[in-house]
Amino acid sequence: MLGEGIVKGLAETARNFFGSYVNKERLTTVQFPEERLPQIEATRDFPFLVYDGTDPEPGLRCVACQICEKECPPKCIYIVKSADKKPDATGKAQFYPAQFDIDISVCMSCQICVEVCPFDAIKMDVEFEMSSEDRFGGLLLDKYKLAKSNEYYNKIHPTEAGAVDAALAEERAKAKLAAEAKAKKDAEVAAAKAAAAAAPPPPDATPALAAETPAPAVATASGETK
Amino acid sequence: MFETIDQIFVLIKHWLLGYVPGMAQPLISAILSVVPVVIAFPLLFAITTVLERKGLGRMQNRYGPNRTGWFGILQPMADGIKSLTKEDIVPRTADQLVHFLAPVVMVIASFLVYAVVPLGRNMVIADLNAGVLFFFAIGSMVELSVFMAGWSSHSKYSLLGAMRAIAQMISYEMPLVLASVVVIMAAGSLSTVTIVNMQAGYTGIWPHWYVFTPWGITGFIIFMIAATAESNRCPFDMPEGESEIIAGYFIEYSGFKFALFFLAEYLGMFATSAMAITFFLGGWAAPFSFLTWIPSYVWFFGKLLTIICAFIWVRGTLPRLRMDQLMNFAWKFMLPLSLINIVGAGIWHFMPAGFTRWGVVSLLILLSCVLLSRGLRRNKWFHVRTYRFAS
Missing domain, CATH: 3.30.70.3270 (Alpha-Beta Plaits)
Incomplete structure (x- = not known):
């Protein structure tokens, strides 16, 4: 019969019309400035x-x-x-x-x-x-x-920031260690120089060699960070 | 008491006229009749836009406008201010005069038809003895302004849109007029006031509305479908097609001229709805004899709002028709059915009152409706399109 589908459609829209006043779940619109959807963590703009x-x-x-x-x-x-x-x-x-x-x-x-x-x-x-x-x-x-x-x-961005913080902390710790080692070595070198200046005959090279070992670490750490 | 409330506007008008010198009375009388109509219907337009946007929103499970004013009721004000402050752009190649006149003619035509609409008991601007004829004659002025707009814009989209609109409006003018012929036959008059008065009686508590006859309900349905097409509303909104011709014939209009087209479209819709009420739904008459104490204009505007809501409901439901479906429906279904309906009304008139004539006329109309709809369905053969190129 002509018009059967029209009646069905009219019933559907009427159901939507009255349903939207009764059932709030039908209205999916978020009233923006007053209510906001929680931002997903991957949100990013500027x-x-x-x-x-x-x-x-x-x-x-x-x-x-x-x-x-x-x-x-x-x-x-x-x-x-x-x-x-x-x-x-x-x-x-x-x-x-x-x-x-x-x-x-x-x-x-x-x-x-x-x-x-x-x-x-x-x-x-x-x-x-x-x-x-x-x-x-x-x-x-x-x-x-x-x-x-x-x-x-x-x-x-909690997850991303956590990873960045961990990496930075590690790097800084490394850099700090390296800096300390460097400072120690510098101090030792200075001490050795002072000692050498004080006593002309060289005692032996062992303390200088021992201080030499962390030197490559210093180079890489400083290259990586700053 | 109820009589006074019913006639309050008429009484106020006569009281005001009493203070006017006799010579100026016809002019003042006309102004006093026209001004309320010119104010009331644009107000109704404003209300309708809100109703429509909120209703459509709810049908699509949205809120609709709810920011301006309380629950968005000031939305039409905001829209009006916006369209007033917008720049009025006229295309350089447009026919300036016709481009300007088109919306004006359209609004004037839309307002003119209210002259014969009985808004209540004794409330009609002009009781013409050929009121129905006047209505359809002025109504077709809208087509003229549509074509003026389409042609003067000097744009292919507006021209195509205007052609579509004209094709559609002229096609549906036919069933619109033929559907109202049955009412003219039954009432024996072209005067809208007489038509309403004929329907204002009651048998028991039931009214004598023409819609409660087999030819009346058919005529009403045909009239409403044709009115939908006439006012370019969904599902017959072919003159406007975002995907193919954008806004149709008023694409080159902006600012307040655009708003005027919008206003005229809605005024046309109200006017045809008011005519449907006058012809089939008893005009300002109450639906039951025990409700006659409610003022007649309340009934009229109540019925009008109901029909507007039905229009909105249909708009929210139906998808658009294709141009060929539109034309097939007008010429192969609506036109024959309205002609058969006229025959049915004639049979009704000459048969003695009773269940027999109900049966006979209903059977005639139902049968032809089924057969015609079958014919519409069978016509759906598609074939591979072959292109013939110019040699």
Whole structure:
């Protein structure tokens, strides 16, 4: 009979209409600003700079190596390397970015800067409500706006941040060991020199040789980290 | 008391006219009749847009607009302000005058048809003795403005859209008029007021609406389907096709002119719905004799809102038709059925009252409906398309 399917369809839409008033589960819409879906952990949109500790100024992991600036496909990163060196979070003297700008109106969220960074200094953020009335200045983020603490990073991407922290801790421990060993060796060398200067006949080479053994480790560790 | 409430608008008008000098009375009287209609129906349009968007949303398990005002009821205000503040772009190659006139003509035509719609007892702007004829004559002015819009835009999409719209509107004008012929036959008058008065009686508690006869219900269904097509609504919204001709004939319109087309479309829908109410659903008459104390205009607008909700329901349910299905349906099903319906109404008129004439006329219409629908179905042969190129 003509019109049978129409009646069936009308019944279906009527069921939806009344059902949506009775059964809240039918309405899958999330009323956005008031209620939000939990973000999945892999969410990522724009890069930010990670800093250790509480103060972004000394704690910034970035050493202004400018690899991300060179790799960025749309060229949205602008870095000015500092002339002097300042101690970083671990106390080591490093270059630091005098200026670090990301234009998020240009950024295409490709994450290449994160991939290439050897210092785990730049990571992807989850902040997306960044609309601004000033389309030039408002979307150009400087290093103070970009800097976010490691705790924040741990909060938004716990698994990834945990792995990064573990790797960094290991590296730093190694570097520390190496530094200590180097310091010890330097001290011993200095002592030996002093001793040599004090006593012209050389006693024997054994302490110097013993200090020689951790030297390759120092070389690799320093090459890897800084 | 109930009589006063029922006639309140008429009484107010006469009271106001009492303060007007005799010479100016016809003019003031006309203005006092027209202005409420011109205000009421665009307001109804505003309400309908909210109803439609919320209703459609609910049918699709969404919320619909719920941000502006309480539960989104200020949405039409926001839409209106938006369309008023938008830039009015006229294509450089467009026929400037016709391009400007098209929406104006459309809105004027849409408003003019309300002149013969009885909104309540004694509430009609002009009781023309050829009111039905006036309605259809002015109604076809809409087609003119559609073509004006399509042609003057100087765009292939709007021209194609206009051609589609014209083809559809003219095809469905036929069953629309023929479906109302049965009512004219039964009432013996072309005056809308007389048609409503004929239906305002009761047998026991049951009203004398034409929809409660076999030819009436058929005529009503045909009229409503044709009205849907006439007002370019889903599932007959071929003149607008996002995928093939974008917005159809008003693609080159922006800002408030676009809103005017929108307004005119809805006004046309209300007008045809009002006519369906007048012809088949007893106009302003109450559905039961014990409910006559409720004012007549309440009944009229109640019925109108019901029909609008039905339109929204259908829009939320049905997918669009193809152009050939649309034309086949109009010419091979609706037109023959409405002609047979006229014959049925004639048989009804000449047979003695009773169950026999119910049986005979129902059988005639049902049989022809089944046969015609079979014919529509059988016609579905598809064959491989062969291309013939110009040699």
